[in-house]
Amino acid sequence: MKPQPPACARKLGPLQVALLAVPCIAVLVVPFYNRIDPVLFGIPFLYWWLGLWAPLSSLFIALAYKTSAQSSLQ
Amino acid sequence: MNITASVIFVGLFVLIAFLGFAASRWRSGDLSQLHEWGLGGRRFGTWISWFLIGGDLYTAYTFIAVPALVFSVGAFGFFAIPFTVLAYPLTFSLLPRLWAVSQRHNFITASDFVRSRFDSPGLALVIAVTGIVATMPYIALQLVGIQVVIGALGFPNHGWTADLPLTIAFIVLAVFTYTSGLRAPAVIAVVKDLLVYVTVIAVMIVVPMKMGGMHAIFAAIPQSKLLLTPPDGNSFGQYSSFITLALGSAFAVMLYPHALTALLSARSSDTLRRNWIFLPAYSLMLGFIALMGYFAYSAGLDKLPEFKSYFADYHAQFAVPGLLLHFFPPWFVGIGFAAVAIGALVPAAIMSIAAANLFTRNIYREYINPDCTDAQESGMAKLISLLVKFGALLFIVLIPQQYAINLQLLGGILILQILPSIATGLYTRWFDGKALLLGWSAGVAYGAWMVSTLSFKASVYTLHIFGHDIAGYAGFYALLLNLAVAVAATVVIRAAGLDSKGDGTLAADYVS
Numbered sequence: 001m002k003p004q005p006p007a008c009a010r011k012l013g014p015l016q017v018a019l020l021a022v023p024c025i026a027v028l029v030v031p032f033y034n035r036i037d038p039v040l041f042g043i044p045f046l047y048w049w050l051g052l053w054a055p056l057s058s059l060f061i062a063l064a065y066k067t068s069a070q071s072s073l074q
Numbered sequence: 075m076n077i078t079a080s081v082i083f084v085g086l087f088v089l090i091a092f093l094g095f096a097a098s099r100w101r102s103g104d105l106s107q108l109h110e111w112g113l114g115g116r117r118f119g120t121w122i123s124w125f126l127i128g129g130d131l132y133t134a135y136t137f138i139a140v141p142a143l144v145f146s147v148g149a150f151g152f153f154a155i156p157f158t159v160l161a162y163p164l165t166f167s168l169l170p171r172l173w174a175v176s177q178r179h180n181f182i183t184a185s186d187f188v189r190s191r192f193d194s195p196g197l198a199l200v201i202a203v204t205g206i207v208a209t210m211p212y213i214a215l216q217l218v219g220i221q222v223v224i225g226a227l228g229f230p231n232h233g234w235t236a237d238l239p240l241t242i243a244f245i246v247l248a249v250f251t252y253t254s255g256l257r258a259p260a261v262i263a264v265v266k267d268l269l270v271y272v273t274v275i276a277v278m279i280v281v282p283m284k285m286g287g288m289h290a291i292f293a294a295i296p297q298s299k300l301l302l303t304p305p306d307g308n309s310f311g312q313y314s315s316f317i318t319l320a321l322g323s324a325f326a327v328m329l330y331p332h333a334l335t336a337l338l339s340a341r342s343s344d345t346l347r348r349n350w351i352f353l354p355a356y357s358l359m360l361g362f363i364a365l366m367g368y369f370a371y372s373a374g375l376d377k378l379p380e381f382k383s384y385f386a387d388y389h390a391q392f393a394v395p396g397l398l399l400h401f402f403p404p405w406f407v408g409i410g411f412a413a414v415a416i417g418a419l420v421p422a423a424i425m426s427i428a429a430a431n432l433f434t435r436n437i438y439r440e441y442i443n444p445d446c447t448d449a450q451e452s453g454m455a456k457l458i459s460l461l462v463k464f465g466a467l468l469f470i471v472l473i474p475q476q477y478a479i480n481l482q483l484l485g486g487i488l489i490l491q492i493l494p495s496i497a498t499g500l501y502t503r504w505f506d507g508k509a510l511l512l513g514w515s516a517g518v519a520y521g522a523w524m525v526s527t528l529s530f531k532a533s534v535y536t537l538h539i540f541g542h543d544i545a546g547y548a549g550f551y552a553l554l555l556n557l558a559v560a561v562a563a564t565v566v567i568r569a570a571g572l573d574s575k576g577d578g579t580l581a582a583d584y585v586s
Binding site for chain 2 (some may be wrong): 010011012016020021023024026027028030031034035036039041042043044046047050051053054055057058060061062064065
């Protein structure tokens with residue numbers, strides 16, 4: 001009786017979960033990034049590392065989105 | 075009085091007031107329906123949703139408070155970056171499911187969803203009340219943002235005249251929200267973001283140039299502020315509080331009623347997923363805004379004689395206004411200050427709509443007037459949106475600002491306690507409604523108790539476990555207790571055969 005999910009349904013598999021986990025882990029490993037060196041353009045590591053993950057998180061979410069679209073077409 | 079800056083500021087304010095009123099005719103719908111007034115007819119596409127969600131989550135108070143925190147405590151204030159980076163991956167799969175089920179059942183609020191999913195009016199009421207209580211001080215804080223920039227323009231900041239510009243700004247906000255509903259902040263959010271981006275990019279280019287580069291700016295920050303305190307013998311230093319604050323805030327931000335209002339107004343669940351790709355642009359902007367705290371510190375703004383009285387009145391909250399006044403010509407100060415003030419109006423409008431939706435749907439229609447017509451429901455929501463805003467205005471005018479800040483801290487802890495009901499509910503019906511209610515009660519009581527021991531002034535509480543001091547976000551600790559109680563109580567209630575099986579939703583409702 002249950003209606004079938006529509007064809008565009010997107011499900012998250014292990015690959016998508018792994019992709020989404022990457023930026024999360026990157027900003028949670030505080031002992032790794034709580035340091036000054038290497039300094040980039042005068043900015044200590046702590047600050048440019050965190051700043052870098054804002055655009056990089058976009059990339060990983062985009063990959064999770066694109067790959068989930070493919071898996072639903074199969 | 076800074077005349078040029080004030081003229082630009084007022085001019086931009088008049089422009090957005092005009093846009094706010096004109097918005098009622100944009101993609102017009104029947105505003106006597108609550109989903110039209112309160113959710114913009116669920117018709118916003120990717121771009122408008124992007125502006126609306128961004129305008130909603132990154133508030134004027136954020137622009138003022140994050141740099142203020144960095145200015146005062148240094149690296150710890152940067153927890154704001156992991157917080158916003160975490161927020162999107164953590165909720166990527168959750169919120170499209172909420173959108174789908176809400177669209178199918180015409181849910182307007184998270185409380186509507188919980189009511190149907192767990193067949194528990196009690197839990198739904200508690201979720202609605204939590205949302206309203208957490209939102210009220212948040213609206214009041216938006217006024218603090220406006221207050222600081224109006225004071226910085228040179229308007230009197232003491233006596234009854236000090237509240238006049240703020241009152242006018244708020245009446246404008248109240249009236250256009252009343253007439254246009256969610257369409258008003260959606261339109262204004264575009265202007266707000268343009269102003270914010272222009273201001274932030276200009277500050278990021280001009281200030282380091284004038285101060286001799288990023289190297290010189292960071293060189294002026296004391297070593298003790300530049301890094302987080304590392305763990306030592308029996309404590310985790312600042313690490314545990316940094317991580318739990320980031321995680322707790324990331325979950326809380328999407329649970330606020332105003333966040334869900336903006337999310338549910340999207341056209342499709344795919345609109346939301348595409349938004350999740352582009353929303354981290356705001357995270358980068360927030361990183362830049364946090365850096366402004368260091369710019370202000372490095373420039374020694376609080377030591378300048380012309381800013382002395384402002385820092386006495388507004389403390390570190392004057393860091394960003396001071397930075398603009400110190401480094402920029404008056405016309406640009408006008409633009410930057412307008413960005414802050416308009417940045418306050420967008421979330422304040424959405425918050426008042428969200429609180430109104432909650433009250434109307436989950437209290438008025440549920441308990442006071444179950445037979446109300448759609449037009450009565452929408453009319454009541456409009457009226458409540460006015461009341462909520464004037465309540466916030468009275469709060470800010472009559473009561474010391476610090477109370478609003480303290481209450482907002484408490485609000486964040488409270489809102490986190492609805493996470494188990496909503497997040498688990500989107501995936502499983504395993505939990506029992508009564509158990510979730512017990513978990514919520516335990517979380518709220520424990521959270522409130524923890525911050526009461528801190529005199530409601532801070533949200534980092536230190537647990538003492540096996541001789542270790544673990545400082546962490548009180549909301550996060552309360553959430554752990556909440557979850558533990560909900561799991562244990564569900565097991566007991568199920569074993570006793572007292573669980574309710576009612577569920578108004580189907581598995582397929584969540585998929586799209």
